Amino acid sequence: MNEKEIKALVSLLDDTDEQIIIHVEEKISSLGSEIIPFLEEEWENNFNPEVQRRIEELIHMLQYEDLVQKLTFWLESGAVDLLEGMWLIATYQYPDLEYESLKANIEQIYYETWLEFKTGLHPYDQIKRINSILYGKLKFTSNTRNFHAPGNSMLNVAIESRKGNPVTLSVIYMLVAQKLKLPVYGVNLPNLFILTYKSNNIQFYINPFNRGLIFSKTDIDNYLMHLNLKPKDMFYQPCNNVEILKRVLRNLVISFEKLGDSVKENEVKKLLKLFEDEGAL
Numbered sequence: 001m002n003e004k005e006i007k008a009l010v011s012l013l014d015d016t017d018e019q020i021i022i023h024v025e026e027k028i029s030s031l032g033s034e035i036i037p038f039l040e041e042e043w044e045n046n047f048n049p050e051v052q053r054r055i056e057e058l059i060h061m062l063q064y065e066d067l068v069q070k071l072t073f074w075l076e077s078g079a080v081d082l083l084e085g086m087w088l089i090a091t092y093q094y095p096d097l098e099y100e101s102l103k104a105n106i107e108q109i110y111y112e113t114w115l116e117f118k119t120g121l122h123p124y125d126q127i128k129r130i131n132s133i134l135y136g137k138l139k140f141t142s143n144t145r146n147f148h149a150p151g152n153s154m155l156n157v158a159i160e161s162r163k164g165n166p167v168t169l170s171v172i173y174m175l176v177a178q179k180l181k182l183p184v185y186g187v188n189l190p191n192l193f194i195l196t197y198k199s200n201n202i203q204f205y206i207n208p209f210n211r212g213l214i215f216s217k218t219d220i221d222n223y224l225m226h227l228n229l230k231p232k233d234m235f236y237q238p239c240n241n242v243e244i245l246k247r248v249l250r251n252l253v254i255s256f257e258k259l260g261d262s263v264k265e266n267e268v269k270k271l272l273k274l275f276e277d278e279g280a281l
Contacts, residue, residue: 003038006038010028010042012024013055014048021054028058029058032062032065032066033062033063033065033066036063039055039058039062040055043055043056063091064267067271068270068274070088071085071088071274074088075274075275079241082171082175082241083102083106084099085244086248087099087102089154089245089248090102093154094156101156105160106159106172106175109134109159109172110180112133112137112138113176116129116137117129117130117180119181123197123199124204124214127197128214130177130212131211134172138162140164140169141163142163142166142169143161143163143164143165147165148255150255150256150259152168152251152255153167153168153248153255155168155171155172158172159172165209166192166194167193167248167251168248170186170208173206173208174195177195182197183197183198183199184196185238185239187236187237187238187239188234189220189235190224190229192223193209194206194207194209195207203217204216205220217236220235249272249275250272253268256268
């Protein structure tokens with residue numbers, strides 16, 4: 001369809017015949033996300049609240065379907081780029097968020113850290129230096145007051161507000177540390193997401209939600225004992241990017257459940273199912 005035909009189609013959303021409306025919505029849905037700019041233009045020019053509501057629902061549906069396709073492609077391509085995965089999750093709430101903008105923000109945090117970082121230090125001291133910059137100079141902190149807010153799971157919100165949950169703070173920390181060539185990776189603990197510094201001859205753990213607190217395997221043993229859980233290898237070793245995004249999506253399910261937003265809760269559950277359908281358990 002050309003631009004004139006698309007505009008004519010979108011204009012039919014204010015028709016009074018319900019059957020025509022259904023047909024128009026089905027046709028618009030079949031055109032994909034490319035039609036969103038025309039829908040947005042019609043929303044701005046149409047002052048009928050019912051038509052605006054229909055347009056908003058169509059835009060959200062098209063954006064959601066586009067997100068499903070992009071996440072599926074990310075998974076099938078090997079889930080290599082963690083930042084891209086986190087960006088995709090953030091676009092669920094912030095569909096206009098650009099990947100390059102998010103990447104530039106991470107680059108700036110890295111640059112601020114790199115300016116005061118020293119490569120010759122002992123790994124413990126390197127981590128302490130990062131802690132000093134992220135939590136001292138840049139003022140990152142844990143968001144305990146609104147722990148279950150959906151924005152806590154959005155990387156762009158965590159960067160802008162300097163507040164996040166264990167996963168978003170860990171992702172920021174890990175992305176910066178890895179750009180500094182440090183072997184820092186995510187670890188999936190029950191009820192808490194942490195990081196591990198793991199090289200050939202040294203391994204210890206970092207809690208970005210507690211200002212980068214450094215601790216040992218024995219501390220994890222005690223933590224699991226306190227929860228009455230048996231030790232598993234996954235509680236001590238690095239997890240992959242797929243597991244990190246699954247953790248983010250599970251947190252979002254809980255967030256929307258607590259808000260009573262069953263529509264978004266179910267949509268996020270469907271996103272989570274993509275990972276399970278790919279055999280990414």
